[in-house]
Amino acid sequence: MKAVIFGANGQDGFYLAELLRRQEIETVKISRSSGDGLIGDVADWEFVENIIAQNKPEYIFHLAANSTTRHEAVFENHQAISTGTINILEAVQRHSTHTKVFLSGSALQFENIGEPIDERTMFAPLSPYAVSRIHSVYAARYYRTRGLKIYVGYFFNHDSPRRGKQHVNQKIAAAAKTGEPIEIGDISVKKEFNFAGDTVEAVWQLVNQDKISEAVIGSGAAHSIEEWLELCFGIVNKNWREYVTIKKDFKAEYRVLVSNPALINSLGWQPTIDIGGLAKLMMEK
Numbered sequence: 001m002k003a004v005i006f007g008a009n010g011q012d013g014f015y016l017a018e019l020l021r022r023q024e025i026e027t028v029k030i031s032r033s034s035g036d037g038l039i040g041d042v043a044d045w046e047f048v049e050n051i052i053a054q055n056k057p058e059y060i061f062h063l064a065a066n067s068t069t070r071h072e073a074v075f076e077n078h079q080a081i082s083t084g085t086i087n088i089l090e091a092v093q094r095h096s097t098h099t100k101v102f103l104s105g106s107a108l109q110f111e112n113i114g115e116p117i118d119e120r121t122m123f124a125p126l127s128p129y130a131v132s133r134i135h136s137v138y139a140a141r142y143y144r145t146r147g148l149k150i151y152v153g154y155f156f157n158h159d160s161p162r163r164g165k166q167h168v169n170q171k172i173a174a175a176a177k178t179g180e181p182i183e184i185g186d187i188s189v190k191k192e193f194n195f196a197g198d199t200v201e202a203v204w205q206l207v208n209q210d211k212i213s214e215a216v217i218g219s220g221a222a223h224s225i226e227e228w229l230e231l232c233f234g235i236v237n238k239n240w241r242e243y244v245t246i247k248k249d250f251k252a253e254y255r256v257l258v259s260n261p262a263l264i265n266s267l268g269w270q271p272t273i274d275i276g277g278l279a280k281l282m283m284e285k
Helices: 011-022 047-053 072-093 128-144 168-180 198-209 225-235 275-284
Strands: 001-004 026-031 059-062 100-106 149-155 182-184 190-192 214-217 222-224 245-246
Touching: 001 011, 011 026, 011 198, 011 275, 026 047, 047 072, 059 072, 072 100, 072 128, 100 128, 100 198, 100 222, 100 225, 128 149, 149 198, 168 182, 168 198, 168 275, 222 225, 225 275
Parallel strands: 001 026, 001 059, 059 100, 100 149, 149 214, 182 245
Antiparallel strands: 190 222
16 A cells, blocks of 8 residues: 655654554655655645656645744745645546545634634634635535545644744743743643644544544643643743743734544544643653
8 A cells, every 4th residue: 555645744744654654554755845755845736746646545645734824924825735735636536536635624724712613613714824724625625526535634733742843832842941041922822732643643543434524633622831831841840930931912813722523533533642741752852
Protein backbone atom coordinates (compact mmCIF):
# COMPACT_ATOMS: atom_id res chain seq x y z
CA MET A 1 0.00 0.00 0.00
CA LYS A 2 1.07 3.58 -0.60
CA ALA A 3 0.23 6.99 0.87
CA VAL A 4 1.10 10.57 -0.05
CA ILE A 5 1.39 13.34 2.56
CA PHE A 6 1.32 16.96 1.43
CA GLY A 7 2.71 19.11 4.24
CA ALA A 8 4.88 16.35 5.65
CA ASN A 9 7.35 18.62 7.48
CA GLY A 10 4.82 19.95 10.00
CA GLN A 11 4.12 18.31 13.34
CA ASP A 12 1.03 16.52 11.99
CA GLY A 13 2.94 15.25 8.97
CA PHE A 14 5.68 13.91 11.22
CA TYR A 15 3.34 11.95 13.50
CA LEU A 16 1.23 10.75 10.57
CA ALA A 17 4.33 9.47 8.76
CA GLU A 18 5.34 7.59 11.92
CA LEU A 19 1.86 6.04 12.12
CA LEU A 20 2.00 4.97 8.46
CA ARG A 21 5.47 3.50 8.98
CA ARG A 22 4.10 1.36 11.81
CA GLN A 23 1.34 0.23 9.44
CA GLU A 24 4.05 -0.69 6.90
CA ILE A 25 2.60 1.69 4.31
CA GLU A 26 5.04 3.14 1.80
CA THR A 27 4.80 6.92 2.16
CA VAL A 28 5.69 9.74 -0.23
CA LYS A 29 6.37 12.79 1.91
CA ILE A 30 6.07 16.21 0.27
CA SER A 31 6.83 19.66 1.62
CA ARG A 32 7.75 23.07 0.25
CA SER A 33 10.90 23.07 2.38
CA SER A 34 13.75 20.61 2.50
CA GLY A 35 13.38 17.65 4.76
CA ASP A 36 12.87 13.90 4.71
CA GLY A 37 11.03 13.67 1.40
CA LEU A 38 10.29 15.50 -1.84
CA ILE A 39 10.23 19.25 -2.28
CA GLY A 40 7.07 20.42 -4.01
CA ASP A 41 4.15 22.81 -3.78
CA VAL A 42 0.59 21.51 -3.48
CA ALA A 43 -0.51 24.69 -5.31
CA ASP A 44 1.43 23.57 -8.41
CA TRP A 45 -1.08 21.67 -10.57
CA GLU A 46 1.43 19.88 -12.79
CA PHE A 47 3.47 18.73 -9.79
CA VAL A 48 0.40 17.41 -7.94
CA GLU A 49 -1.02 15.71 -11.02
CA ASN A 50 2.29 13.97 -11.73
CA ILE A 51 2.67 12.75 -8.14
CA ILE A 52 -0.83 11.29 -8.06
CA ALA A 53 -0.74 9.85 -11.59
CA GLN A 54 2.62 8.15 -10.96
CA ASN A 55 1.86 6.78 -7.49
CA LYS A 56 -1.91 6.11 -7.55
CA PRO A 57 -1.83 5.83 -3.74
CA GLU A 58 -4.43 4.25 -1.50
CA TYR A 59 -4.35 7.38 0.72
CA ILE A 60 -3.62 11.08 0.29
CA PHE A 61 -3.38 13.41 3.28
CA HIS A 62 -3.51 17.16 2.67
CA LEU A 63 -1.97 18.85 5.72
CA ALA A 64 -0.17 21.72 3.98
CA ALA A 65 -1.08 25.19 5.31
CA ASN A 66 0.21 28.26 7.07
CA SER A 67 -1.85 28.05 10.26
CA THR A 68 -2.36 31.76 10.79
CA THR A 69 -5.48 33.89 10.61
CA ARG A 70 -3.54 37.05 9.73
CA HIS A 71 -4.88 38.89 6.69
CA GLU A 72 -1.34 39.22 5.35
CA ALA A 73 -1.39 35.47 4.66
CA VAL A 74 -4.49 35.68 2.43
CA PHE A 75 -2.76 34.53 -0.76
CA GLU A 76 -0.61 31.92 0.95
CA ASN A 77 -3.66 30.43 2.67
CA HIS A 78 -5.62 30.40 -0.57
CA GLN A 79 -2.84 28.72 -2.54
CA ALA A 80 -1.97 26.02 -0.01
CA ILE A 81 -5.46 25.20 1.22
CA SER A 82 -7.96 26.12 -1.51
CA THR A 83 -5.91 25.64 -4.66
CA GLY A 84 -4.10 22.68 -3.11
CA THR A 85 -7.38 20.95 -2.37
CA ILE A 86 -8.71 21.45 -5.90
CA ASN A 87 -5.42 20.22 -7.38
CA ILE A 88 -5.49 17.04 -5.31
CA LEU A 89 -9.15 16.25 -5.89
CA GLU A 90 -9.05 16.90 -9.63
CA ALA A 91 -5.91 14.80 -10.01
CA VAL A 92 -7.53 11.96 -8.06
CA GLN A 93 -10.65 12.27 -10.22
CA ARG A 94 -8.55 11.96 -13.38
CA HIS A 95 -5.97 9.37 -12.38
CA SER A 96 -6.73 7.49 -9.14
CA THR A 97 -10.42 7.29 -8.22
CA HIS A 98 -9.84 4.49 -5.70
CA THR A 99 -7.74 6.85 -3.49
CA LYS A 100 -9.06 7.93 -0.11
CA VAL A 101 -8.34 11.63 0.46
CA PHE A 102 -8.06 13.31 3.85
CA LEU A 103 -8.30 17.11 4.13
CA SER A 104 -7.39 18.86 7.37
CA GLY A 105 -9.92 21.41 8.58
CA SER A 106 -9.85 23.71 11.57
CA ALA A 107 -11.87 24.67 14.62
CA LEU A 108 -11.36 28.27 13.50
CA GLN A 109 -13.66 27.90 10.49
CA PHE A 110 -16.76 27.52 12.68
CA GLU A 111 -19.07 30.02 14.34
CA ASN A 112 -17.95 30.14 17.96
CA ILE A 113 -20.28 31.32 20.72
CA GLY A 114 -18.34 29.59 23.49
CA GLU A 115 -20.30 26.34 23.29
CA PRO A 116 -18.84 23.00 22.18
CA ILE A 117 -18.48 22.87 18.41
CA ASP A 118 -19.48 19.84 16.35
CA GLU A 119 -20.12 18.91 12.72
CA ARG A 120 -23.51 20.67 12.71
CA THR A 121 -22.09 24.05 13.77
CA MET A 122 -22.31 26.74 11.10
CA PHE A 123 -19.19 27.91 9.30
CA ALA A 124 -18.02 31.49 9.88
CA PRO A 125 -15.67 33.14 7.32
CA LEU A 126 -14.02 35.51 9.81
CA SER A 127 -10.47 35.31 8.45
CA PRO A 128 -8.70 34.43 5.18
CA TYR A 129 -7.65 31.18 6.83
CA ALA A 130 -11.27 30.29 7.64
CA VAL A 131 -12.38 31.25 4.13
CA SER A 132 -9.83 28.89 2.59
CA ARG A 133 -10.77 26.07 4.95
CA ILE A 134 -14.47 26.52 4.19
CA HIS A 135 -13.79 26.54 0.46
CA SER A 136 -11.81 23.32 0.85
CA VAL A 137 -14.76 21.61 2.54
CA TYR A 138 -17.22 22.67 -0.16
CA ALA A 139 -14.81 21.41 -2.80
CA ALA A 140 -14.71 18.08 -0.96
CA ARG A 141 -18.50 17.90 -0.88
CA TYR A 142 -18.68 18.62 -4.60
CA TYR A 143 -16.14 15.95 -5.52
CA ARG A 144 -17.95 13.44 -3.31
CA THR A 145 -20.91 13.83 -5.66
CA ARG A 146 -18.51 12.69 -8.39
CA GLY A 147 -17.79 9.48 -6.53
CA LEU A 148 -14.59 10.26 -4.65
CA LYS A 149 -13.90 9.10 -1.10
CA ILE A 150 -13.01 12.28 0.79
CA TYR A 151 -12.74 12.84 4.53
CA VAL A 152 -12.43 16.08 6.49
CA GLY A 153 -11.14 16.25 10.05
CA TYR A 154 -11.65 19.56 11.84
CA PHE A 155 -8.61 19.88 14.10
CA PHE A 156 -8.87 21.55 17.48
CA ASN A 157 -5.70 22.80 19.17
CA HIS A 158 -3.05 20.10 19.37
CA ASP A 159 0.62 20.31 20.22
CA SER A 160 3.81 18.31 20.51
CA PRO A 161 7.55 18.88 20.93
CA ARG A 162 7.57 19.51 17.17
CA ARG A 163 5.25 22.51 17.41
CA GLY A 164 6.69 25.69 15.83
CA LYS A 165 8.54 28.13 18.07
CA GLN A 166 6.13 30.97 17.34
CA HIS A 167 3.15 29.09 18.78
CA VAL A 168 2.18 30.34 22.24
CA ASN A 169 2.14 26.90 23.88
CA GLN A 170 5.62 26.08 22.61
CA LYS A 171 6.80 29.58 23.53
CA ILE A 172 5.65 29.03 27.10
CA ALA A 173 7.29 25.60 27.34
CA ALA A 174 10.55 27.02 25.99
CA ALA A 175 10.49 29.93 28.45
CA ALA A 176 9.93 27.53 31.35
CA LYS A 177 12.95 25.48 30.28
CA THR A 178 15.31 28.38 29.54
CA GLY A 179 14.14 30.97 32.05
CA GLU A 180 13.97 33.61 29.32
CA PRO A 181 11.23 36.25 29.69
CA ILE A 182 8.29 36.24 27.28
CA GLU A 183 5.28 38.45 26.56
CA ILE A 184 1.95 36.81 25.80
CA GLY A 185 -1.71 37.78 25.45
CA ASP A 186 -4.86 36.92 27.40
CA ILE A 187 -4.11 33.96 29.66
CA SER A 188 -7.76 33.46 30.60
CA VAL A 189 -8.57 32.15 27.10
CA LYS A 190 -9.61 28.49 27.14
CA LYS A 191 -8.87 25.97 24.43
CA GLU A 192 -7.94 22.32 24.04
CA PHE A 193 -4.47 20.97 24.75
CA ASN A 194 -4.39 17.80 22.69
CA PHE A 195 -1.40 15.75 21.56
CA ALA A 196 -0.66 15.72 17.81
CA GLY A 197 0.05 11.98 17.94
CA ASP A 198 -3.48 11.39 19.22
CA THR A 199 -4.90 13.67 16.54
CA VAL A 200 -3.38 11.67 13.67
CA GLU A 201 -4.64 8.45 15.25
CA ALA A 202 -8.14 9.95 14.93
CA VAL A 203 -7.42 10.77 11.28
CA TRP A 204 -6.47 7.14 10.70
CA GLN A 205 -9.68 5.95 12.33
CA LEU A 206 -11.69 8.33 10.16
CA VAL A 207 -10.23 7.33 6.78
CA ASN A 208 -10.60 3.63 7.46
CA GLN A 209 -14.38 3.54 7.72
CA ASP A 210 -17.22 4.48 5.39
CA LYS A 211 -20.02 5.78 7.63
CA ILE A 212 -18.65 9.25 8.49
CA SER A 213 -17.07 11.73 6.07
CA GLU A 214 -16.49 14.74 8.32
CA ALA A 215 -15.72 14.92 12.03
CA VAL A 216 -14.37 17.36 14.56
CA ILE A 217 -11.20 15.99 16.16
CA GLY A 218 -10.66 17.10 19.72
CA SER A 219 -10.83 15.99 23.33
CA GLY A 220 -13.76 18.16 24.40
CA ALA A 221 -11.67 19.37 27.36
CA ALA A 222 -10.96 23.12 27.56
CA HIS A 223 -8.17 24.58 29.70
CA SER A 224 -6.93 28.12 30.13
CA ILE A 225 -3.51 29.31 29.03
CA GLU A 226 -2.90 30.13 32.69
CA GLU A 227 -3.28 26.43 33.49
CA TRP A 228 -0.64 25.68 30.85
CA LEU A 229 1.68 28.24 32.42
CA GLU A 230 1.22 26.67 35.84
CA LEU A 231 1.92 23.18 34.52
CA CYS A 232 5.00 23.98 32.44
CA PHE A 233 6.69 26.24 34.98
CA GLY A 234 5.62 23.94 37.81
CA ILE A 235 7.52 21.03 36.26
CA VAL A 236 10.78 22.96 36.73
CA ASN A 237 9.71 24.51 40.06
CA LYS A 238 9.50 28.06 38.75
CA ASN A 239 6.93 30.78 39.29
CA TRP A 240 5.71 31.79 35.85
CA ARG A 241 4.84 35.29 37.08
CA GLU A 242 8.56 36.03 37.34
CA TYR A 243 9.11 35.37 33.63
CA VAL A 244 5.87 36.30 31.86
CA THR A 245 4.53 39.73 30.92
CA ILE A 246 0.90 40.05 29.87
CA LYS A 247 0.31 42.25 26.82
CA LYS A 248 -1.87 45.25 27.56
CA ASP A 249 -4.96 45.84 25.41
CA PHE A 250 -4.57 42.42 23.78
CA LYS A 251 -7.78 41.20 22.12
CA ALA A 252 -8.11 37.44 21.81
CA GLU A 253 -9.82 35.84 18.80
CA TYR A 254 -12.08 33.88 21.14
CA ARG A 255 -12.81 33.29 24.83
CA VAL A 256 -13.35 29.52 24.61
CA LEU A 257 -12.68 27.11 21.73
CA VAL A 258 -13.75 23.56 22.50
CA SER A 259 -15.11 20.57 20.58
CA ASN A 260 -17.91 18.10 21.01
CA PRO A 261 -16.07 14.95 19.88
CA ALA A 262 -19.03 12.54 20.18
CA LEU A 263 -18.93 11.57 16.50
CA ILE A 264 -15.21 10.72 16.32
CA ASN A 265 -15.54 8.98 19.70
CA SER A 266 -18.26 6.79 18.15
CA LEU A 267 -15.57 5.31 15.89
CA GLY A 268 -13.65 4.14 18.96
CA TRP A 269 -11.12 6.98 19.18
CA GLN A 270 -10.19 8.55 22.50
CA PRO A 271 -7.17 10.76 23.30
CA THR A 272 -4.46 9.07 25.35
CA ILE A 273 -2.60 12.17 26.60
CA ASP A 274 -4.22 14.95 28.61
CA ILE A 275 -2.93 18.48 29.27
CA GLY A 276 -0.68 17.31 32.11
CA GLY A 277 0.86 14.57 30.00
CA LEU A 278 1.34 16.99 27.12
CA ALA A 279 3.15 19.48 29.36
CA LYS A 280 5.54 16.76 30.55
CA LEU A 281 6.15 15.62 26.98
CA MET A 282 6.93 19.11 25.72
CA MET A 283 9.08 19.98 28.71
CA GLU A 284 11.19 16.82 28.34
CA LYS A 285 12.26 17.57 24.76
